[in-house]
Amino acid sequence: MTSPNIYQQAVRDIYEAIAGEAAVKTIKAQYNAIIEGKTSTHEADLYWEFTDGDITYKAVIQAKEQVGLGELFTFLRTVRDIPGQVMGVIVTQPVYQKDIKDMAANAGIILYELIAPVVQDIWEPVISNIQINVDKSWVKAAKEKVGLGDEPVQMNANPKYTFIYDERGNCLDSVQGVFDSYSRRRAAAGTGLQTVVHTFAVPVFLQTNHELVPLIKLDNITFDLEFVNVNQMPGEDMLASILNNILRYFGH
The missing domain is CATH 3.40.1350.10 (Trna Endonuclease; Chain: A, domain 1)
Structure with missing residues (x-):
């Protein structure tokens, strides 16, 4: 046939x-x-x-x-x-x-x-179900310290422009950079859906739009990663x- x-x-x-x-x-x-x-x-x-x-x-x-x-x-x-x-x-x-x-x-x-x-399949990563989880107890203490109480502290919602900093304010990476690092690792390792929980070996922080709490501590980033055949x-x-x-x- x-x-x-x-x-x-x-x-x-x-x-x-x-x-x-x-x-x-x-x-x-x-x-x-x-x-x-x-x-x-x-x-x-x-x-x-x-x-x-x-x-x-x-x-x-x-x-x-x-x-x-x-x-x-x-x-x-x-x-x-x-x-x-x-x-x-x-x-x-x-x-x-x-x-x-x-x-x-x-x-x-x-x-x-x-x-x-083309003869060879082309697989592209698809990121979904993104959750950027902050250290809630750290954030609560930081807000109480400057008298903010329950006032929300906003962050950038775009992973490409959400940067990750160390304790001294040096930029280490971006959330998109975290996604890209897993995409490169998984490209040759199969195409099934994987839920990733990315943690950090050292304390890291995210920038906010609030002048009293300019940085908040990040706990982890979770997301789903899947490769799809663009052909x-x-x-x-x-x-x-x-x-x-x-x-x-x-x-x-």
Whole structure:
């Protein structure tokens, strides 16, 4: 059995995403479809029929590694033989010929162009569920010392610009720098979700926006770290783009 190329896989991902599409109501979604036209039956990698509540739309989606004028004419005959508000979609590599692009646009055919990914997967870190935890007892004592009581002391909320200082006020790092150090370590160690609790060997402090308590002691930083493959093409994103193009073409 031959493995699907990225264009065939993209169509499969689009098909799987249809089940979760809530912006319109799906009437029919068929993979490796046989479609009844006005004069004959037609094969398609994916057939999607849906309604916005007023109008029923039909999308005929094909995967093609390359698109020439011959393939475009053949596909256009298929699309025009199907009754109703029909849009053709070809998932393919980038098309640079102006005549093909112009013909597709005039005929109501979407050229969904994908750039083939590099052989090696590219994994990017995703940081979430960030908690910057201060030493509460230290902060309470520091506030009482200057008579602040329960008055809140604000810190910078952006990790990139939240700097970490030692007791003498020397800048040691930033919160973003802590994230980056774990990202570098984990890049070659797998892609599963990990919850990190980062502690410090020596007392460290964060800068505040309060003149009476300019620094407060930091206890630890916790966050979730996960690596995602940036070469993966989410089917939901591709489906949303196709849906928007169909509705726009028919003047929705």
